[in-house]
Amino acid sequence: MSENEVRKNVPFLSVKDLVVEYKSDGQIVHAVNGVSLSLEKGKTLGLVGETGAGKTTIAKSILRILPDVGAKIAKGSISLDGKDVLNLPENEMRKIRGNVVSMIFQDPMTALNPVQKIGDQIAEVIRLHSDEYTDFEKRAKEMLEIVGIPAERYSEYPHQFSGGMKQRVIIAIALACNPTLLLADEPTTALDVTIQAQVMDLIVDLQKKYETALLLITHDMGVVATVCDDVAVIYAGNIVEYGTKEQIFDHPTHPYTIGLFGAIPDMNEDEIWLHPIEGLPPDPTNLPQGCAFSPRCKYAADECRKEPISVYKTPDGHDCRCCRINEISTQED
Amino acid sequence: MTPVIEVKNLKKYFSTPHGMLHAVDDVTFSIEEGKTLGVVGESGCGKSTLGRTIIHLHESTAGQIFLEGRDITRVKGKELKQAREKMQIIFQDPYSSLDSRKTIESTIREPLKVSGKYSKSEIESKTLELMNMVGIDERLRVSYPHELDGGRRQRVGIARALALNPKFVVCDEPVSALDVSIQAQALNLLKKLQMEKGFAYMFVTHDMSVVRHISDDICVMYLGQVVEKCPAKELFKMPLHPYTKALLSAIPSVDIHHPNKREILKGELTSPINPKPGCRFAARCPHATENCSQPQVQEEVSKGHFVTCCRIHEL
Numbered sequence: 001m002s003e004n005e006v007r008k009n010v011p012f013l014s015v016k017d018l019v020v021e022y023k024s025d026g027q028i029v030h031a032v033n034g035v036s037l038s039l040e041k042g043k044t045l046g047l048v049g050e051t052g053a054g055k056t057t058i059a060k061s062i063l064r065i066l067p068d069v070g071a072k073i074a075k076g077s078i079s080l081d082g083k084d085v086l087n088l089p090e091n092e093m094r095k096i097r098g099n100v101v102s103m104i105f106q107d108p109m110t111a112l113n114p115v116q117k118i119g120d121q122i123a124e125v126i127r128l129h130s131d132e133y134t135d136f137e138k139r140a141k142e143m144l145e146i147v148g149i150p151a152e153r154y155s156e157y158p159h160q161f162s163g164g165m166k167q168r169v170i171i172a173i174a175l176a177c178n179p180t181l182l183l184a185d186e187p188t189t190a191l192d193v194t195i196q197a198q199v200m201d202l203i204v205d206l207q208k209k210y211e212t213a214l215l216l217i218t219h220d221m222g223v224v225a226t227v228c229d230d231v232a233v234i235y236a237g238n239i240v241e242y243g244t245k246e247q248i249f250d251h252p253t254h255p256y257t258i259g260l261f262g263a264i265p266d267m268n269e270d271e272i273w274l275h276p277i278e279g280l281p282p283d284p285t286n287l288p289q290g291c292a293f294s295p296r297c298k299y300a301a302d303e304c305r306k307e308p309i310s311v312y313k314t315p316d317g318h319d320c321r322c323c324r325i326n327e328i329s330t331q332e333d
Numbered sequence: 334m335t336p337v338i339e340v341k342n343l344k345k346y347f348s349t350p351h352g353m354l355h356a357v358d359d360v361t362f363s364i365e366e367g368k369t370l371g372v373v374g375e376s377g378c379g380k381s382t383l384g385r386t387i388i389h390l391h392e393s394t395a396g397q398i399f400l401e402g403r404d405i406t407r408v409k410g411k412e413l414k415q416a417r418e419k420m421q422i423i424f425q426d427p428y429s430s431l432d433s434r435k436t437i438e439s440t441i442r443e444p445l446k447v448s449g450k451y452s453k454s455e456i457e458s459k460t461l462e463l464m465n466m467v468g469i470d471e472r473l474r475v476s477y478p479h480e481l482d483g484g485r486r487q488r489v490g491i492a493r494a495l496a497l498n499p500k501f502v503v504c505d506e507p508v509s510a511l512d513v514s515i516q517a518q519a520l521n522l523l524k525k526l527q528m529e530k531g532f533a534y535m536f537v538t539h540d541m542s543v544v545r546h547i548s549d550d551i552c553v554m555y556l557g558q559v560v561e562k563c564p565a566k567e568l569f570k571m572p573l574h575p576y577t578k579a580l581l582s583a584i585p586s587v588d589i590h591h592p593n594k595r596e597i598l599k600g601e602l603t604s605p606i607n608p609k610p611g612c613r614f615a616a617r618c619p620h621a622t623e624n625c626s627q628p629q630v631q632e633e634v635s636k637g638h639f640v641t642c643c644r645i646h647e648l
Contacts, residue, residue: 050512051483163376192375192539194598197583201597219512222585226592249589263517264587265546267569272524272548276517280482 004327009040010082012213013062013181018076020057020066020237027285031057033237033292034076039230041180042211044204046245047226048218048260050281052238055217056106059183062100062215064093080181098129102174103183104203107190108167112158118169119144119154124174129175141173147202166197171203178210185217200227221264225249236282236292243318251322254295255328291322299328335402336363337533338387338420338501343384343396345379350359352607356382358557359396364501365528369534371548371565373541373580377457377605379557380537381425384503385529387535388420389413399638401500418448425506427486431478437464437489438474444496463492467522484515488522495526504536508543520547545569550637553577556605559631563638573640574613575648612642620644 020032031055039045047055060066062078064085078085080101085093098316102125105111113121123138126133133139141151147168158166167187174182187203188196204227218224224231224245231248233241233256241254252258259277279296284290291309294300303323311319322328345357356379364370372380385391387398389405398406405416424430431440441463445456464471467488478486487507494502504523508516524547527534538544544551548565553574561574572578582596600617611626612618618625624643631641642648 050514154351193541193583194375194579197585197595197597200585219589220585221513225587225589226585245589251589260513261587263513265517265520265542267542268582270566271546272404274517274521276521277514278518280484280515281512 010029011040012081013037013039014079014217015062016077016079018058018061018078019074020054020061021072021074023070024285025074029284030287031237031284032061033287035234035237035239036237037232037242039181039213039215041213042207043241044207044214044216044220044228045236046216046224046231048221048224048231049234052284053234055234056185058234059103059185059215059217059236062181062183063103065097092102095129098125098179099177100179101181101183102177102179103317104167104170104174104185104187106186108163108170109190111170112166113311114158116157116159117155118158122169122173125173125176125294132177139176140172143176146175146206147172164199166193167191167199168193168202171252172198175206175210176244179212181213181300182207183217185214186217186219188223189218189220196223203227212226221261231258236284236287238292238321239319240293240321241319243316247314247316247318251314251316251318253314253318253325253328254293254322255299259296275333299324334365336365336399337397337401338482338535339363339402340387341397341399343383343386343398343470344394345382345391346394347519349606353556354606357386358608360375360552360554360557360559362552362559362562364533364535364550366533368498368549369527369536369547371544372535372537372554373539373544373551374554375539378554379605380554381505383554384422384505384535384537388422388501388503389417390422418497419500420503421497421499421501422503422505423487423494424509426510427483427490428478428510430490431486433478436475436477437469437481440478440489440490441496444493448497452508454481459496463496465528466495467492482515483511484518485522487511487576491519491522491526495530495532498530499532501533501535504534506538507536509538509540516543523547537644541581553580556603556608558641559639560614560642561638561640567638571638573634573638573645573648574642575618575620578616620642620648 016036018032018035022029024032049055061073073086120142122143123136126136129320141154144151147179149165149168188199191199198311216228228245230237231245241257252261262275263277265274275297282292288295290305290307294304309321309323311321312325314320314325341361343357343360347354347356360383362370374380387395393406397404400416400419408416438460442456442460445451445459469485469488508519511519536547545565551565551568552559553561555576561577572581579596579598582593586593598617603616610628612629615621615625629641629643631639633639
């Protein structure tokens, strides 16, 4: 095999066995516990899970923007286009941020600088990170038009914009340097449904146009169903199920994924009672032994509470971190 | 049967430096015992203001509010206090709606104390009973809110609201700050308590799948006005107002094999300050014509199904 052929099979982003810990009050918070995932150019991976499951920490690790004090990448590797991110010098890393990889943050209300013109905020990213564009203002105006804001509004301030428009400015900032990888952390959670649909359409349009790889962090299964190619379900800092959208939605196998689908009120059924997952997510400073989901799992047996659980293949070939998948699939059928 | 709560032509305007903000504009509905009215709409459409105005957290600008048949629109002092015992609210954010310096026990105990109806020992036993009812462990009695997760905090908010056995409860986005798996627990709890005690709920939310699940009737609001009102199941089967249709089609479906046909709206909410007399949705409506700039009339198109749109018969 020639070198080119090898490269072709290497995904653009590859995270292997990532472990991230935070120190707080002398206790260790186990935020991410051995996550592996990969993403190719032009594809979308949905990272689904509840508050505190470690989704945002994974994204911040990829950009290396975890807080200096308290957070530690204890293990694992992250590679971007073949480069080892965790061992790059800081000045190299700065060239990657905003240019090769950029991030859309969750809250449009607080992610913008309130005392700087929105146009200048877009231009700043281009000035700092791009070798491609020399006329920063021109490119910033172009970006405004791309996200559907008239370029005449370049000199306005964030408070003059609605939530949906602020989120579009943030998208313009994230996409200004044509990144190859976009990390979108709950990009539409703070928005109303009709505006949510507009913003999601915009992200997907731009992604298709520029062949961007998109890591979409969300807890909304509906958004995942609409835009993702692959889905990783994360629980207590571990990916518990990982496959194509079709595999996960048609044959959810991990008890947590099954529970997650079951807890959503069904739009076509008239049931009085919902089916919640009983109990609460575990304390990340004191994770249960074995499977972190076992205290809430109705299929849990002794074997679940001993060793860390390895990844098994389901009948349709996707990954599931559950040692009882054979028993469960027979019961579910 | 007299409805538990009834509002007629209720209006709430706020005065701003730029003119009058029409937060709630001419809203009429009633809720019977043990029933739930869902109120949906985008942020800023006046749904929370509506709930707060009914229970007198805001003073209404015009219109009438009836509690169990009695006009309470302008009650003051002692009468207002009595009315408030029967009307309670569960707030959206379980993080900011609890006093961070009060223990769980003293938060739940407070309404019982304020009412002046109970002896010390009754307050003690009732507090425990309430904690039990909403499923908070007794060992958490002397915990502080920061020690609890969001789901448990919201249970404290629910216990506090239900302490005096109200008739009418405004649930203002009570589950939107919770994760899906916890959200279902809280919704089941609200439903169970309603079946046991017959509370009338006004359930404010922007989550369409939640509102369909919990409501008997649904009101769709746009910029302070009700554009459509009908039984919950009917709204999803046969939405009539163009805004309702757009709202429903914007819900991302979890069914990957039959995705929604999405109708993406252009533009965003217009300003609720000094609105023009016509249909407030016209600026974003794909079907708007000249007639839509005239004042709109609510029409009962079939039994219990009200729509405010002049083009309804053509569409």
